[in-house]
Structure formats: structure tokens, C-alpha cells
Amino acid sequence: MTPDLMPPPLAAEATDELPLFSLLDVEKRFAIDGGRRELRALDGVRLTLRPGESLALVGESGSGKSTLVRVMLGLEAASNGRVLYGAQDVGQFDAAQRRRFAREVAYIYQDARGSLNPRLTVGEVLAEPIRLHQLRESSEVAGRVDELLRQVGLPPDTRHKFPSELSGGQVRRVAVARALACEPRVIVADESVAGLDVSVQAQLLNLLRDLQREQGLAMVFVTHDLGVAAYLCERVAVMYLGRLVETGPTRAVLRQPLHPYTQALMRAFPRFDAPLSVSLQGEIPSPAQLPAGCRFRSRCTRASDDCARIDPAQTLHDEGRLVACLHPLTTA
Template identity: 45%
Template sequence: MTRPQFTRSVATGPLLIADDLVKHYKSRDGHGIARAVDGVSLTLKRGETLGIVGESGCGKSTLARLILRLIEPTSGRIGFDGEDVMALKPSRLRRLRRDMQIVFQDPYASLDPRMTIGQIIAEPLDIHGLGTAAEKRRKVEDLLLMVGLDRSALQRYPHEFSGGQRQRIGIARAIALEPKLLILDEPVSALDVSIQSQILNLLIDLKARLNLSYIFISHDLSVVEHVSDRVLVMYLGRIVEEGTATQVLRQPRHPYTEALVSAVPGARAGGRIVLKGDPPSPEAVPEGCRFHPRCPKVLDICRTTPPPAIGSAGGARVECHLFS
């Protein structure tokens, strides 16, 4: 396979390219390795929302932190806006971080309880030395209004707000530097169902207004289908299926994706597919196809040989021997 070239590209080129990303940790006993992310490649177009789904422990959040270089990959390459992120000097990486931001799952844990809301939202501007005190205050006020809060929040503290309001504050902080990419790591899973739709609508509105690109991580397939252009399905550190949201979530091909989709109420006429057992530990990845111990359609070859990635004319891809 031809390796992607990270060069200064025209505005129509991909915003983000990840090439064969790997993150291994030492196992608990110190004698083996845990394969948190194990050879993931993806691209993100400008203005696109890429959904990433999978069970807890599949590597979704680790992948997000690798892309942002919050943790260092064991191997692999990352290209962002035409630059090789892994080759950047610290000063240039610091500048690049203005274009790559993240919204975390727990809005309360991600906000410093000792800081006022005004200080929290202004902190990225302070770190990067942007604007005078008056300019920063005006910017913070504008950001509060943009996410549906008013100026009275400036001098208040995180504990004085509801979960949905705190997530709005986290979003305001994330867009303060006018980034190109926003990674949303389970941004509504900690919120009441009645509030989730409000935050999703806010994110959709901000994406259009600010020309953002999103990576949207979630275990809720209904939410992912609502906001995503394309979807990646992860299992035990690997991408097992990808395609448009319609291809993956309405016409799933991989048995694992079929099982995930069947758990959504009313999504599958044949009823829910209940997988046997729990996902294997990343410290004990099965031979052959990683999904074969739980797969209801397992073949003999699945137990011994890793499946190839099979593409289709529509751009979909699946790692499964059923299609080889």
C-alpha cells in the first residue's frame, strides 16, 4: 500500500491522515504488551464529521489522544493540514495545538473548580498569548453567547451550573482558539437524555458557523448516525468496518457491526444479536480474527488467519473473511 505523503496541500485535501497508528503498553505483569491501538489508518476530510464507535475498551479514546499527541504512539504517522505531526519541533507543535482541540466526556471533571468560567474559557488565550485583557474579555463574552450562555456566567464557578451548561462551557473553551478540528469524546453520554439533543444541535450549528471538522466518539449509534458523515467501527484496537453512516449503520456487513446495530431499539427486524462472552483483553489478543471467539458466523480460517481489509466501489471497507 502506498504510504500517504504529508506535504502542504490545497484546501481541498484531507485535513487529517493517520497512517498505521500503534499504541502498545506494558502488560500488568510486565512480561507482555497490551495492544490498545494496533494499526489504525484513517482520513478526515475538511468539514467532515467522522464517527467512531465500539464497545468500551476498544481503543476509541486512546486513538483520539494519539491524534492530538496527548500520548505518544508506539509507531505510525499523523498528518494534519499537510504537516507531519510526528516530525514537528515542540514550538511548532504548540502552535499546531491551536488547530486541534478536544471536548471531554465528563464536563465537570474537565473544568477546574477553583477557576471562574471567565478564567476557564480565557485560559487557552492566555496560554497562547492572544489578545489584550480587554480583547480576551470580549472574546470570552462572545463565546458564552455563541454556546447559549450569558455574560453573568463570567464570575461564577463550575459547581453552580448544570451538566448541560458545563458541557457548553467546555465547548466554548475548545473553540476559543478557532480550531480546524474538534475531537468530541463521548460529549453527551454523561448528560440527561433531554439535554443531549440540545448539545448535539449546538455542535451541529457550530460546525456550520465555524467551518469545523469533527471526530465524534460514542457508543450510542443513534447519536453517531445523526451527526456523522462517515463511521468507523473499532474492535480490540482495530478498525473492522468503515463507510458512510448509512452504509455502516443501515447496511452493516461485519458481524460485530451487525450486533452493535441490533442493540439499537427498532433498528433491526430480525431482533437483537447477543454476542457470547466479553471482549478479550488487549493483553491477550486472539490469533486470527480478533472477533472470532464471539462471532456467530465464524469460519475455520477466522481462528488462524487475520482477515484482509476488503474495499468496495462505494468507499466502504470491512475486515472479515466472509467477504474475502
């Protein structure tokens, strides 16, 4: 089948070089206070995701991670800038392209339970995308559902249960199985293992890592947990108040962060969701009232007078790292 969403049919090797996703100066503003004020949830985000690449998106609560993912998936329209999937603008899909995109790019929601239809059994939840995208003959659907349940470590009789009868961890596994049912090229997972007990977390992370390696799946993994990012993703993007402040190979970034914010996150390593605000000095500004200059300066120990005037652009450092800081830490 000729892919109608993927980059134009150049040579196969050449298409591998084109990003799956390109985010070009993406902004997302929400009207608040009955339309009297604006909140900048995303403010000039530039990002690419290449085929087979795994990217962790990390940052404090409210930094814009879920908004970024939702805009990337076309669930929210960007207020400015463009999101491309291959060569296509996700805001301009026709019906057939939208259907194909829904199969190729699977989304595991932050609220896994809320994303499952409570009136369908797990078996029906998993069979639905297989039928919709005609991925198996009718006679093979039940077998495929069993296979998916096995893959995510759920017993076969789970297929007869309703989501309300399952624990949080089981629901999360069903959400992963549903994503896999589409046989996607990209999995976008928002906090998919947060709050699960360690052994369930490890099992799901191993599963996602194996899939990524064996099937060459690309992955965007939103997480509060740098340990999870390091385990699962070769690249990391650190968000602060709607901006990417540091991106680069996970190993290099975690070995020696260049942005003071990344360093502050590292100090709260490995789990920093709840206590993070305590470990950083100063209050996080409101995205509805962004400060002039660098948005991290109220909490930054390296802030200078220039930081109050200049909004730092991303600059390129060794190993392809991009850092938005006037006085980055050194790699020495």
C-alpha cells in the same frame, strides 16, 4: 498568516484534497503487570480525516477509542506507525508548531470536569485560550467570553462561577465553549454528550452540527450512541479491540452493515453503552491476550475455520466502505 502546520503551500484547491489527519498503521501498546505483559490498545489503525469532514468513532467500552484520539492528538506517543497532521508528524512538532496545533485542533475530553482547572472561574477558563493564542485584543476578550457562553446556552453570570459550582451538563457546555474559544479547524470530542439529559444533548448536538456546517469544521466524535453518530457525522468508523473493523458513509453503514460486529451493534441501536455486552454473544477477549485469526470470532455467528487462522485485512467495498472480515454480510 502562512500556516506552518498545514500541508505545504500548493494551490489552495490542492491543499483541500490533502487529509488533515492521516493515521498510518498506528499501534499503541501499554506495559501491564509491572512490565511483564503488553496490552494492545491500538493494533494497525489506518484512518484519514479530511477538511470539513465529520467522523464518528464508535465501539464498545475498551475498544480503544480514547487511546486512538489521544495518539492522534500527540498526547500519547504511538508505539508504531505514524500520525500526520497535514504533512507533519505530530510526534515531531517544535514548540511553535505544538502551540499552533493546540489552537487548530480542539479536544473536548471524556472527563470534561477533570479537564477544567478548578481554581479558575468559567470566565477565566474561556479567556485563557483567547489570550494565549492572541485571538482578540485585550479589550474584546470579555465580549468574546459572553458570546461563547451564549453560543453554548449558558447564562452570562456563569462566567463568575467555578467548575465545582456547575452541573455535569453545564460543565460539558463550558468544555465545548473552551474548544470553540480557540477558533479551531478540528474539534475532537470524546463522549461529549453521553449521560446528559436528552434536551441538553440535543442542544449541544445541534450546536456542533451548525458549527460544522457553517464554519466547515472537521470533527471526530467519539460515541457509544449510533443515533448520535448518525445525526452528527457523515462518516463512521467502528472499532473492535484496537482495530477499525468497518468504516464508511454513516448512512450506508447503518442502512446495511457489512461487518458482523457492526450488525451486532445495530441490533442494540440506538443506545447501547450499558447493555451492549448482554446483546452480543460471548465474552470480549482481553486486549492483553488477543486471539489468533479474527479477533471478533469468539462472538461471531458467521465464523468459519478460516477465521481462526486468518487475521482479516480491510477490503474495499461499494461507496468507499472498508471492511475487515472474511465473510462480510452482503449489500443485496
